[in-house]
Every structure is written in C-alpha cells, then in structure tokens.
Amino acid sequence: xxxxxxxxxxxxxxxxxxxxxxxxxxxxxxxxxxxxxxxxxxxxxxxxxxxxxxxxxxxxxxxxxxxxxxxxxxxxxxxxxxxxxxxxxxxxxxxxxxxxxxxxxxxxxxxxxxxxxxxxxxxxxxxxxxxxxxxxxxxxxxxxxxxxxxxxxxxxxxxxxxxxxxxxxxxxxxxxxxxxxxxxxxxxxxxxxxxxxxxxxx
Numbered sequence: 001x002x003x004x005x006x007x008x009x010x011x012x013x014x015x016x017x018x019x020x021x022x023x024x025x026x027x028x029x030x031x032x033x034x035x036x037x038x039x040x041x042x043x044x045x046x047x048x049x050x051x052x053x054x055x056x057x058x059x060x061x062x063x064x065x066x067x068x069x070x071x072x073x074x075x076x077x078x079x080x081x082x083x084x085x086x087x088x089x090x091x092x093x094x095x096x097x098x099x100x101x102x103x104x105x106x107x108x109x110x111x112x113x114x115x116x117x118x119x120x121x122x123x124x125x126x127x128x129x130x131x132x133x134x135x136x137x138x139x140x141x142x143x144x145x146x147x148x149x150x151x152x153x154x155x156x157x158x159x160x161x162x163x164x165x166x167x168x169x170x171x172x173x174x175x176x177x178x179x180x181x182x183x184x185x186x187x188x189x190x191x192x193x194x195x196x197x198x199x200x201x202x
Contacts, residue, residue: 011040014047014061015079017071020089024070031064045086080113081127084120087112088132092139092162105136141177144170148186155182 019028025042032039035057038050053061062072073079087109106117109132113120124132140162147158156167164170174182 010052011048011050012052014049014053015073015082016045016047016065017073017078017082018069019044027068028065028070031068032061035060035064037061044089045082077123077127080115080120081124083113084109084124084132085135088136088139092136092143105133137173138177140164141174144174144182145178145185148182151186 016028019025021044025044028047029039029042032047032049037057040048040050042048058072065072073082090112091105091108106121109120110117121132124130124135128135130138144158144162147153147161148155153161155170159167159170162170164173171182174180174185178185180188
C-alpha cells in the first residue's frame with residue numbers, strides 16, 4: 001500500500017493480485033464499499049481509497065479479497081511482479097499491432113515501469129520460474145484463444161492484432177503452446193481460459 005497526498009486529502013493506494021477483467025473491477029468496488037471504504041478510483045490491479053488504513057481494516061480488506069479469489073499485495077517484490085504482469089496484459093490486449101510499429105516489448109515494459117529491463121527480467125524469472133518473454137507469449141496465445149472462440153476475426157486479423165510478424169508465426173506458437181492448430185481449437189468446445197496468475201509453460 002502507498003499513501004499519497006492528493007488535493008489536500010490523504011489517499012491510500014491498494015495493490016491487488018488476480019484482477020484481470022472488468023468484472024473484477026466491479027466485484028472489488030462492490031466489496032470495498034460494503035466494508036465502508038470510500039473508493040476514489042479503481043483500475044486493474046489497483047484501488048485508491050480516501051483515508052488511511054489501520055490493522056483491523058487491512059485485515060478486512062485481505063479477507064474480502066481472498067473470499068473473491070483476489071489477493072492483497074504487500075511485499076515490494078510481489079508488487080513489482082504484479083505490475084509487470086499488468087503491463088504485459090495491457091501490452092497484449094490494448095495495443096493493436098503495437099509490435100508492427102517497431103516498439104520492442106521490452107522497451108514498452110521499461111517505459112511503463114521505469115526500471116532497467118535486465119533487473120525486471122531477472123526478478124520476474126527468479127520469482128515466477130518463467131521468463132518475461134515466455135509469459136508474453138502465453139498471454140498472447142491465451143488472448144488468441146478468446147478471439148478464435150468469438151469468431152469475429154480471421155486468423156490473419158488476430159495475428160496482426162497481437163503483433164505477430166505473420167500468420168505462420170502465430171500458428172507455430174499456438175501449436176507449440178496448446179498442442180493444437182488454431183483450426184482444431186476453434187472447432188472444440190469448452191472453457192480453455194486460464195487465470196492470469198496460473199499462466200506457466202508446460
């Protein structure tokens with residue numbers, strides 16, 4: 001948690017693990033308001049409330065988050081790891097064709113976090129047992145699965161949206177990660193999505 005002075009009012013920033021969708025934001029806001037917190041702003045992985053926290057309120061927050069599948073982040077290393085994951089989520093899902101602009105994934109992450117990439121990469125690998133590069137690939141393939149299931153985009157359009165240099169590049173990575181071709185996956189039924197926190201290579 002980080003305390004800041006904003007417009008002469010004390011606010012507290014709370015970092016939360018496993019927030020990965022708009023529904024997560026809705027759930028966290030509702031649960032925080034139920035326990036009497038004045039939510040000032042909320043985005044994926046971060047909530048800013050008016051006021052400060054004491055031990056009792058912190059425990060209430062921790063409990064209500066865990067009951068809903070989230071986790072309060074208090075350790076500095078854990079906070080940084082979660083920030084890296086959220087930047088990767090933003091990179092993959094909200095920046096159509098960003099790799100086509102020539103901006104490297106590593107430069108994007110450094111620009112957003114403001115720390116040396118080698119340090120971030122080493123920390124991430126040591127804690128998550130997977131490299132940042134591998135994690136980005138897994139996130140892209142997970143998003144490709146969703147887009148294939150929606151059926152609104154062609155594989156070529158998905159390839160561009162996710163920043164791949166070619167359809168073949170996406171197809172090769174998709175097969176390597178899932179063991180299926182994109183067409184085979186699209187024809188299958190069932191929920192193949194994994195929680196953000198559980199994305200690891202087999």
